[in-house]
Amino acid sequence: MIYPIYEEFNQQVYQKFKGKILNGDYDIVHAITPMMPRYPFKVVSVCPQTPFILGPVNGGIPFPPGFQETARQEFAQFNFLRAVGRALIPGYVETYKKADKILAGSTYTLNLLKDLFALPDQKIDLFYENGISEEFLSQTSIPKKDVNHINLLFVGRLVPYKCADVVIESIGKLAPAIQSKIRLTIVGDGSARNNLENRVKELNFAEIVSFAGWVNQSETLDYYRKADIFCFPSIREFGAPW
16 A cells, blocks of 8 residues: 555656666666565666666565464455565566566575566575674673573564564463562563553563663663573564564
8 A cells, every 4th residue: 555655766766866777887786675575676677787686585474373363463364465466566576587686585585586486596595684793792891680580581573473472471371489580671662562561460560571662772782681581482583683
């Protein structure tokens, strides 16, 4: 449904760079896509002499069996529209057929694209999009840890498929003596936060579970350092919660 907005952007990119691409001003044209692109890139049509690279593209993985309710919350019942889009949106298939190289962010997506567009092996490569810089990992200080408890940590968007609720429910199945030794910090924000907070109240976990909300990426490292166990039970994840 947001295709008309994207198409306006696509047209503006095409008009802005068409002349320079045809003039040979660039060594390559790289359409960077951190998620599975559902729409075409019109500039591929003016790249007969300039290599066009697409990616890393990612996504497309189905929900695993047993998580139908989570899939409904994520509107997975409308995923069939992606196949309709591939057939009806002008230039979608052309983008993949004319690309000189496609970078896939996971083995699943690589095989999916090869099957969808009958791509030869030499046209698509695996290129993991996740990475952490040395600067991000440099230890300037060691935060003081809570040694009286086992500190659990969840970091990510609070949306159904990332399953922060699974961590909370798992704590609820532990014996009270073990629960008293646990502290869970949930870092992130999103549409599921209210439901998660309500569930924490229902379980009387106010002293066990705390919500840090959204924080700057640079701040997440302190949370990781203070944690004993990182908990991230996402059921369809290609990104990285950092």
